[in-house]
Amino acid sequence: MPFSYVEMMSGFGFSEFAELPDFTPVEPAPFDIPLSQARLGLFATVGAHLPTQRKFQPVNDLTFRMVPLDVPVAELEFDHPSPIRSFALEDLNVVFPRDRLVELQARGVFGELAPAAVSMLGSITKYRGLAEQTAPAIAEVVAEQGVDLMLMVPFCPACHRATHLISRALEAKGIPCVTMTALREMAEAFKPARPVFADFPLGATVGRPNHPEMQRSVLQTTLEVAAKPVRPWHITDLPQQWSVDRSWEDDVRKLYEAEGQEVHRARVRKHMAEGEGLAGRENELDVACGC
Template identity: 40%
Template sequence: MTVQADSRTYDFDANVAGPVLGIPPLSVPKFDAPELTPLRKPLGDATVGLLVTCGAYYPDQKRLEQRSDLSYRLLPRERDLSEVLFAHMTPIRAFALADANVAYPRDTMLDLERAGVIGRYADRAVSMVGSISQYDELATETAPRIVDEFTAMGVDLVLVVPFCPQCHVAGGVLARAIERRGLPTTSLTTLHRAASAVKAPRATFLDFPLGCPGGRPREVEQQRAIVRAALETGAAVDPAGPWSLRRLPFRWAADGNRDWETLVTDLYRVDNEIRGSVRANLNAHVMSLAGQEKEFTIRCAC
């Protein structure tokens, strides 16, 4: 739980996109600051919903597609987490396979409810695979349905948890669209360049490996502290103030070493040599918002 003393971040483009995958840098739209919907309740009284993009689902639910799937699954708050599966095939899913809470922090949310940090964790989480580039449909069709789901559960604030690089764009678009439809959001991100450009409402940044927004696998106390900090930091944002990406004060390693950067790069390298799933996923994402951000935000109200 040591305060991060520097401002370094993992550069996906420099470490993975070019040298490992031989692809251009991730296409990331640069949005203006979003309009915020004020929180109706203090965090300690609020019902908090969870929106994850790791593709979590249960065996008796229809599997989510690996990419370009605008559907979602509702995950009950009390169901055994050992049964959960992940449809997102990104190489960094290895962390979630070791501990589901790093990508789908359900146990963490229940712990925060019991501790009184939040009023209540919602009855169901919303889970998608964030490898999506149908941005118009995502903002104008999927986001309103998600708002309806959470509104029916009495949710006051939604925690959005992007997973892979593409998830940071799709998750940011979703967060902005949900916010503009009257439901406050806050996002817990791990890819600094994408998060800074998309500007999801009340976003926080955790300098941890991609795939681990909820903390280090099996480090329960750290996971709880990270998600608590993200929620409290997001809830404290002044809706009238300037947008900023608030960095959370946690280190992956107690001594501050950044060996985890090599681990993340190696996960992508091995996957590229064996499956090539990231390159295949890139070929499926032919749409980009870069260069049409203003038109998109007007058209899609986000």
């Protein structure tokens, strides 16, 4: 069975926070040009930015930064304080795969990268603001860049919720997305178009740090999903494996347990006090974002 964030958080006493919605599948926007000719955009929620750009707030920051994709990840910073940030500290490409995308462009996998990525810190539970304000603004800048396909890369569990909701909004506004997830249950709950499940640890959605060949393989397989004929809603499972066993699941739990006594649990309580729930509000949020 895939790793379950809901199960883990329920064990910590936060079952209410972990409760998932049940959206209906969003109608896929047409993607009717060859992948090899497509302009690809990147959306990621690790809070990456240039050193000269304003930092993100750790909770419920509804703003985003446009990060030039001609800048290597070694020159970027990221602000997400999640317990699972160690993979990104080692290699930011695991959740902001700019360098790998540049390499795939050079190989002709897709036509070209859009000039700038849309970067957020996705620890967000103010969903109405995300749907009504942030998603339309993102759709506008993505359209201005002439993007044919968006690659959506979430980081932490809350980031998965924000990413999948924005993916639904972009799709409804005619912008095709292929949406990665390291939490299968999140894709099942939000049902974005073209979800792709990577059975990897949280915090390493694109693959192992400093394993460029694996990361390229994961990304190419993911992007090729968009080139396939539209089928009834389903999740595509990536064939790449993190390891032969699943000991990494215990490692993830230990990370949350170790920080969970203080920092992580404090952020969860802040979300619960200031944020909003999702279950039972699916239609309301679809209306708010135009889904």
